[in-house]
Amino acid sequence: MLRHVIRRNAAALLIMSAALGGCGSDNQPSAPESAVESKPAAPAQAFGRIDRERLLAADAEPGNWMTRGRDFGRSHHSPLTQVNRDTVARLGFAWEYRTNTNRGLEATPIVVDGVMYTSGVAGRVYALNAGTGAEIWAFDPHIDYQVTRKTCCDEVNRGVAVWQGKVYVASLDGRLFALDAATGKVLWETDTIVDHTRGYSSTGAPEIAGNVVVIGNAGSELDARGYVSAYALDTGALAWRFYIVPGDPKLGFEHPELELAAKTWDPNSLWEAGLGGTPWDALIYDPELNLLYVGTGNAALWSYHDRSPAGGDNLFLTSILAINPDTGRLVWHFQQVPGDRWDYTATQPIILADLNIDGRVRKVLMQAPKNGYFYILDRETGEFLSARNYVPVSWGHVDPETGKGIVDEQSSDYGAYGPKLVFPSAMGGHNWHPMAYSPETGLVYIPTIEAGMVIYDPTKGHDYRRGLWNTGVTSMFSDALDAMLANPEKAPAELRELIRSGELTRGKPDPKTRGLLRAWDPIAGKTVWEFETAGTWDRAGALATSGGLVFHGDALGRFRVYDAANGKLLKDIDVGSTIMAAPMTYAVDGVQYVAVMAAWGGGGWSSAQPTSAAYRYGNQGRLLAFKLDGGATPKPELLPEPDPIPEPPAMSAAAEIVQRGERLFGQNCRTCHSMLPGGPSKDLRRMNAATHANFDAIVRGGAYKALGMPQWDDVLNADDAEAIRAYLIKLSWDAYRAQN
Template identity: 50%
Template sequence: MGRSRWLVRMLLVVGALNLGACGKREEPAKAPATEGAHEAAPEASYGRVDRARVVAADSEPQNWFTTGRTFSEERFSPLEQINIGNVQQLGFAWQYDLQTERGLEATPVVVDGVLFASSNWSKVYALDARTGRELWAFDPQVPGEWARNACCDVVNRGVAVWQGKVYVGTLDGRLIALDAATGKPLWSQDTLVDRSRSYTITGAPRIAGGKVIIGNGGGEFGVRGYITAYDAESGAQAWRFFTVPGDPKHPFEHPELEAAAKTWDPNSRWEAGGGGTAWDSMAYDPQLNLLYVGTGNASPFPQSIRSPKGGDNLYLSSILAIDPQTGRLAWHYQTTPGESWDYTAVQHIVLTDLQIGGTMRKVLLQAPKNGFFYVLDRATGELLSAQKYVDVNWASHVDLNTGRPMPTGKGDYSKEPKRVAPGPFGGHNWQPMAFSPKTGLVYIPTLDRTAYYAVDPEYKYIPRRSFNTGRDFTAAYVAQVRDGAEMTRKGALKAWDPIAQREVWRVDYPWFYNGGLLATAGNLVFQGTTDGYLKAYTADTGKLAAEVFVGTSIMAAPATYAVDGEQFIAVLAGYGGAQLDEFLEGSAARKYGNTGRIVAFKLGGGKVPVPPEKDWDANIPPLPARMHADAATLDRGALLFGQHCGVCHSLSDEPGGYPNLLRLTPGKHAIFDEIVLRGAMAGRGMAGFSNEISEADAHAIHAYLIDKAYEASAKR
């Protein structure tokens, strides 16, 4: 039983910060109107963002036009009313209750005094940016059972606002345009090419060349990546770019795929999709008219399974430069040829100009999962520099002549398990970094988390199953025990010089999963933390300048804006995503629960209202009668739990983000089969698994959970 217990926990380190999303689906959030609320902009001007305004965004620093403020995604604001001299006076301005306990990852967009934001289940809100008064709320009514397709919780990373419309991608694969003044849907497009596969959307749409661009997620489940462009006004599809080829026995959808196919084994596991999903970052250069898109990990992970004869496997883990008018590829750069470790390159992309070697260069900056910080010429794709920004053992360096990483062999787990750094969470994940043109530094929320990898010798692609990664977690755990290895689990905020390619300062954290970043002209860097603070650091030195206790763990990156000359900082506070089980000792999520809110701050504000402390041991339900099950049945239940349930539900008796299955009520035990097999709680995100497990399987899982509940009770 010990090995099975550890198998369950090891399954929770599956890549791309990926845990499943099975749990509560909340009702649409509502907040009462605030007395004396500031009147928002007239209806006719709601969301009137266009190319000229975004290009000249620095002339309107009171606005935050896109998820990264500008097309270049620097996440830097020229506002400096809040600065190093007075940030200690920062306090509570207002909050909006999102009525959720799920993860929140979006950065608000603020246009002319109206704040637009999205929450989990792809819900959208428009608020008065001065007071937090709700102007409208929109719920796309994503079916609860869609949660089983979401590798990393039912999150959403933001909206796009353009010419009076608000665009949101929904978890179930729709792209919806809303009227920015009323929240009423104007058009909706189904972006999914195959609804028999576990595609999702969790990323924010981007605007480029008058098109709305959206990608899809699902790489761990076995899908084929692509991005799609739609006309921003009508919603008509303009083009679609597949990021990996399909089976070469069939015609290629566009010319770039013919070239990409030459880098794959013709006998690759095409049925598993290939991966390469574009589930997060993009950036746009309107002068060069190029859209930059990061692509994701392989499906399945091990190249020895996916493409047995090797090859680079384009365009996995790559940065693609695409003409947004035509959808044709201008250039590509692959960060991880032959990707096998969940080393996505979808991490935040920043565009800026740097003086390199005495010449001002238009550059693209990225710190993808693989642990190297890249500086590319964004006009040509030329690699200018690459250096390790976290601990890396799978490659020694990147050859600047070829642009390729030099493998050490320590990451080759095709024949035996290997301990690899970084692990599948990467050196940097989805939490946005920020770049300050005033300091010339990039601020990165880094991770140091190693992992063992092993190939599943019995891998078989199974449509719609929880994961199709091709990793053998049991073998990986056995190897870890054999080596007596401790897995690294830590994080840091690092200030990085992109020209010298070196760390300038750092702030270490006892937790590895802290929030995204905002830099301002007030010589400040803002970050939300796991222990429930909004912290402000001096941008040039890293000294802690101020902190405000929020009482909720924070993952999302803040935005800053001004209304009538008063500067605000706003952030979505709510823990979750891939680390929903990590309610660590000392975290705000553990002590206060996970009350999801949008919280705004201003100079001279007061204390943030803090949720009441949780008593996690109150009203523990009585233990059910043990089921008749022998050791073999319990072991089978453990394995089935790991395959189908462990991606969402921890077996720790500690507080967690999903329902604690060791503390099920008698009523839930009584209808266990109805829930697990027939989807009795599908409306709350717990889909039925009757297509994947039998009634006997469900009984084995149930018996195993009851057995574990008795063990946990004995330890309390």
């Protein structure tokens, strides 16, 4: 079986070599396999021609979008003005490209010289004619779907890097590829994962940092030990690797920074659990200062009582690191949450800008991480400049002089004081969705979630499972929390009296979940305007332009345009697909386009809300482009109402077997199987007789692995699988009786 597939469209290559222009109603059909050997009419160096000088002068080429955030500062702001406050009412459909996938799309495309490069599910890559959407080539890394056991949050990918004729992408299973930008041919690939028995995956975009390409990894909900790796641009040879947290000090340290970090951990920490810190996003390079900034992740084992019993700050969890990319050595670090225990990652997108602070222009780094505070740091020295909360916060506060996080133990330490309602939730006040900074308004536009979570440690001690989920806690937020607070009888036994008495919510912010686009003044540290979206899980990236506009999508399938100064809604397009990714804009032949990828996924990917476009229309992956005087946007057909649940098999298992199956399902299956008829994954209450008969072969034998269902025979024995099936039969009977 091929490990990766390149599909090229010879006709599109000929079109690209001649002229770019026109628009189409859909992407062109793929070329037959015989076209793979076709030679492009233009030389390879004409494609993907981005280098340091061109990137530093990005504003001189407003028609291009050369990084995931357009410029090296990742502002997600464009100088283009053809689409503006006066003309945006004319914005309409230009073209679409269908990825033929049904999982989340999170990437922001790159456009250079009329060619669009973007990534899709699991690290697929698409090169398109940016004027028409015609496919030039497509690349599929053909991952081993066993890796999906190790993903917390879908099979997503957040983008590519384009540099000097190459396109770099990481596949979900942790391979890093360099592709020829003209043809999609693999120039080199390398495995970035140091230990495949642990819970590693890769979902972030590579970052070009001087003479190396850098990539991180994910897996802190499992047992990964986070690190970033740097590779030679032309060969893929490993240049250096920086670990985020130490390993067992008895085994020595891979680099000197870890000796410093180890002093902030209990010597008897649960080292075998990896301990997390995975830098799954927020890699950004400053070519002016030659510094690579790395936002690090949460702890593996959320409760410090389990992972580092004596406490400690646990460096370099939830930190921003400044690394010299030539040497891999640390220049400075800033930790946001000492001893993180709530999944408050610092992996959220970072923006580099020059701001006038107290009469002095400072080179700053801005970030709105999960913990609810908006940070401004001097990016040259790491000096703390300010932090103001942009959402309600209860876990603690930030010292206004030093920037150190001060934890309110009584209010938020569930390990010592029992279940707690903590703000923000593990979704974060802001997650991976890119925010945008407009130098014209001076505002940062933040995709925001106001939400709390109930969190507790049900076991008081963790049974570590290698390569599997190891948070060690129970947490509830969003719709589950709302339902539980409204009806305490639906809550776990440990929480019912706390809810009835009001003790759980006393003195806390309103626990109702809200999704908002928030315009934030970073200097004043306050909200200027906000727009509340309909869905509690809404969280899509933002785009700002010199046309005085902000673009933003939502879960309902609305693509909205606001006045950047005051938040007035100027345009609302129903696209029929859930949008999470950040829009971007570019120009071809004098025409400005706005493009966005659309498909539901990420955290909670299997639980698409019934009001969402993904639930109502399905979740086919789409890349949509708009322009002035375009047409009506086509929408997928509405899905039919689900068939009634069929009569399940007879319920013969004993109650204790069903209870065991419920526990095993919660440990191993619930992340992917939400039991929603309109979700991207199968509703297992509707299994037919053949699926019941083949259940063990599917679950333990890997019969459906090629379709994305991993094999579990190393974790579950035959009795375990049968217990899970018994639990599913019970759920099926409950639903069958309820519908009748």
